[in-house]
Amino acid sequence: MKEYVDSFLELIYPEKNTCFVCDKYDEEIDQKYICCDCEKKIKKIVPPVCVKCSKPINYDKSTELCQECGGDERYFEISKSLYAYEGVIKNAIYNYKYYNKPYFYKLFGNLITDFINKENYLNYDYIVSVPLHRSKLRKRGYNQSELLARHISNSLSIPYIDALKRIKRTKKQSEKSKEERRKNLKDAFLIKASSDKIINRSVLLVDDIYTTGSTVNECSKALITYGVSKVYVITIAR
Template sequence: MKTYIESFLELLYPEKNTCFICDIYDESIEDKYICSSCEGSIKKLIPPLCTKCSKPIDYNMSVLLCPDCINDIKYFESSKSPFFYDGLIKKSIYSFKYYNKPYYYKLFGKLLVDYMININYVNFDYIIPVPLHSTKMKKRGYNQSELVARYISNKLNIPYLNALKRVKKTIKQSQKSKEERRKNLKDAFSINKTKNINKIKNSSVLIVDDVYTTGSTTNECSKTLINFGVNKVNVITIAR
């Protein structure tokens, strides 16, 4: 069953067979929301990849973990991403977040669902988005991670749960170093004490976010969930 916001966005941008990125109309597009040309221009992450965070690594490494995952504590089991954060995908994610294109959730949701099914990354009890702070939510009008998370939840029939809230208004992360990001996000999230929130204890959850850069955001979210009693946390992002 569609939510109110999904129904509203369907009216806002109802057309299938249209590439969201280049606006070309082609009946072969159907419900993919991307033409073959644009899809072919997106750079995919290709193995070998770090088994923890999916960062490209060298075949000559003695273990299948990147230096960051060897040296830093990661509270999630693994983070998967189908695309390299560059070029067309980077531009599209930026438009999704900052240029009032909430309907892009269909494009990114479809790409992620196809990817997750292909690699059998679907065995989770709950889908949880990375939350926005209330001030940013009011300014933007939507949480891009929530829209994608709801799409994945609906298509894979995995319950969606708004289990986290952002209690600290953090400074924009993009220009910060890894250590600055970590400090900026320390204690930024808490459990959203909604009805029946205790049901996520001892469960396996999937956190949904748009981009994995240093992993500070998803790691802090994972830490909050693990400390609450969640058994296992995994992550999916559009790109890294």
């Protein structure tokens, strides 16, 4: 059955050997979904970075925390991001979210899984994702973070739990200041009743972008309040 579904999806989204970023066709791409030229253009996040949120910082300072993490309460243990949110990666994420390209999860999911294995970022029991409000989910048709999380779950053989629910219809975060983002997301998330498995366990929270950290922090707060022992975060970019 799975083979049939995969073949059917291949007819709808004939992306094998095609770079999702530039649409170049090359048999060497196979199921990487990105060509070598585009891969070279992506700016990776490299040390020195904040030990809490992975923001690039200068270690000449007296602390290994960025200003935001030093001044704000963080409910997650660590947040890691692969790339700087600019250039080709920014365009690809935008297309993934807003141009009806749900299959982009294959590209980003593979990149994240490779990163997790390379960094040995595997100290959690379950995987969860940042939810969309039902109105936005209805409009978009899919939750890009959930698609990523489920792909990572399958790749790592770590169970995915559909634990979080967004109960507050929030305005677009990108148009708001840091303080406005925090207020916008206050009490926006709750834990679904069927999520007892994550109590006293650690989880990996998956999202697409880390900007100020307000979204993943509010999700982490809901998870910790519910009884999760530790929350780790992964995003494509920041």
